[in-house]
Amino acid sequence: MGFSARGAVTAAVALQYDSASRPDFAAPIYALAPEQITVPADAAPLLIVCADDDPLVPPSHSIRLYSTCHAAGHPVELHVDAKRGHGFGMKKQGLPVDQWTDRFSDWLKAQGLIKPAH
Helix, strand or coil: CEECHHHHHHHHHHHCCCCCCCCCCECEECCCCCCCCCCCCCCCCEEEEEECCCCCCCHHHHHHHHHHHHHCCCCEEEEEECCCCCCCCCCCCCCHHHHHHHHHHHHHHHCCCCCCCC
8 A cells, every 4th residue: 555656666666577576466546647657467456546636636646547457357446535635644634535555445445355354
């Protein structure tokens, strides 16, 4: 998982790896995405999160990453929240979208990456 510039690194790690360094999943959060994206055949699942009102990284970057991975048939999920700005991280802002970390946990469970609590 990475946010902003580290989100771009996270996306690069998720799409450019060898057999020893392939991640099990990746979560680029409000990350810049390159114009040209190549998706490996065995790419890891991605959860992408961004804000529609981000003044630094427009949601078009996340949408491009999502669209390319989706078109390649890889597991990918995109969450675009209306109000969050840039740099929201995991801090609570008193908005319904504060629950994105819970959705991330749900997504990890759905991918079979963590076991649900009993």
